[in-house]
Amino acid sequence: MGMNKTFALGVVLSALLATTAAATTCATGVPVQLSSGNWYQLVSGGGSNVTYAQAKAAAAALSHLGNPGYLATITSAAENNHIANSIGSYSSAWIAGTDSAAEGMFRWDAGPENGNLFWNGAPVVYANFAAGEPNNTNNDDFVEIAWWSATWNDATGNFGNCYVVEYAPIPEPAAGILGLAGMVLTGLMGRRRIG
Numbered sequence: 001m002g003m004n005k006t007f008a009l010g011v012v013l014s015a016l017l018a019t020t021a022a023a024t025t026c027a028t029g030v031p032v033q034l035s036s037g038n039w040y041q042l043v044s045g046g047g048s049n050v051t052y053a054q055a056k057a058a059a060a061a062l063s064h065l066g067n068p069g070y071l072a073t074i075t076s077a078a079e080n081n082h083i084a085n086s087i088g089s090y091s092s093a094w095i096a097g098t099d100s101a102a103e104g105m106f107r108w109d110a111g112p113e114n115g116n117l118f119w120n121g122a123p124v125v126y127a128n129f130a131a132g133e134p135n136n137t138n139n140d141d142f143v144e145i146a147w148w149s150a151t152w153n154d155a156t157g158n159f160g161n162c163y164v165v166e167y168a169p170i171p172e173p174a175a176g177i178l179g180l181a182g183m184v185l186t187g188l189m190g191r192r193r194i195g
Helices: 003-024 052-060 077-086 175-194
Strands: 039-043 067-071 092-098 106-108 117-119 142-146 152-155 162-167
Touching: 039 052, 039 077, 052 067, 052 092, 052 162, 067 092, 077 142, 092 152
Parallel strands: 092 162
Antiparallel strands: 039 162, 067 162, 092 106, 092 142, 106 117, 142 152
């Protein structure tokens, strides 16, 4: 192949790769508050997609209005549909599900639900896997949500995706715990005065 044809082929391939890359990246959206009170945000990996581990670490480093971020956990059909319809367009995005500890036993890997089992061959609480999923085709251990169908798929963790960050309000200490602590302190102080 002559030099001009090789150069022209290289230009065409570069253009095709750039178009493909643009089609598979997602734009970072603004946080959207859902009826649960939690905020959700679609995030790209700085213009390119990121692995599951990168997404999990990046989500944990974010905050919104003082609320800590974490890779989203989806615990109801309403939450799943709100996320799929409210946070923006993407092809697929990481959420915090994994079966890396035990094949077929999907647990949440972040947030307040961290460690909770949600799939053991069938939904335990709530799961929205697409028909035929999870299938562990390529030793798939991590969960992604597909925008066009709002269903989930298991995928390899090194596959590049956008990701969904959830920001939940920091729970206030329970009044009972504070009251108990006050009673203990009062008791200790009273005992000290007597003795």
